[in-house]
Amino acid sequence: MKRKILIIIAVCVGLWAVGSVVTPVLKRHNDNFPDAFNDHVLHERIKTFPTASDAPEPGDGEGIFVLPDWVPQDATDVKVKAQTTGNAKLIRFTLGDTALKLSGEAGCSEGAFYDGPTLIAGWWPEDVGDGAGRPDCSEQYQFRVVVKGDQVYAWSNGDLVQT
Template sequence: MNRRPLVVAAATVGVLATAAFALPNLPPNPVTDAIDHKVFKEKGKRFATAGDAPTRAAAPFALPSWIPRDATDVRIRVRTGGDDRLIRFDLGKTPLDGPQCAAGTPRRQGAPDLHARWWPRRSLRAEVHAECRDFHQYQVAVRGKRVYAWTDGTPSPPARG
């Protein structure tokens, strides 16, 4: 009996399984970025300040308008074929309160199925204190000066006038 095809198949499965566990834990580099984009359909970007991010609303890494321009260490992860987003940033002197962020009990929305090393492992659902709106509705949790926001692509309702 020829066992060579079985050995090749087992080795291939082993390599793919190892890659699936190791890739999310590797630091960003051209190889992991390409795999994230092609396999997981995700892309990420990091900006020193919110002012460094693109301002065109249609740009893939454009930030919502409710994020203060003096926010620092801004990280964003997007689904390349959809509207899911994870955003993390540190507040500067400008607080996170304004007409676009309503305190209270936000409507529940699904958490995007995105993977980022900088996103907390434990759920932020219990810490959500605001719902911020731009083109999409964002669930927002604040831990000290660090802000976590996410959307599953739920559109914001039209403004009432």
């Protein structure tokens, strides 16, 4: 009887250990997984839009993929990764001819961006984050924005703007 219990415990610990190692790998490379798997197992979803004007508008039924107003409409190669169980988001796009106009820090709570993004993705550079970039709190959630050449990287960990 004790042997069976020990075997069951060992199997459970082994499954937990494998899950702890595999889940971060899956989250980094989930671009091609079915939406149902991403939604229910990883609690994340990714969408790509040719331009910012192709992204959904508020009220279109895809609220997690609505871009902040400061994303220029002529931005191209827009990629968004969003939590389905929270409000964290990664946004990457290429700037067009329209300049990026951020509103600044008004409404940002102190310390909201000491950490880098909580989401991870294979297309997100590892050196983006950890307090870098400019804050923007002109929307419902606080964003941190980093510009590298014509590439823009923005993330929110789901912190609400302070009103």
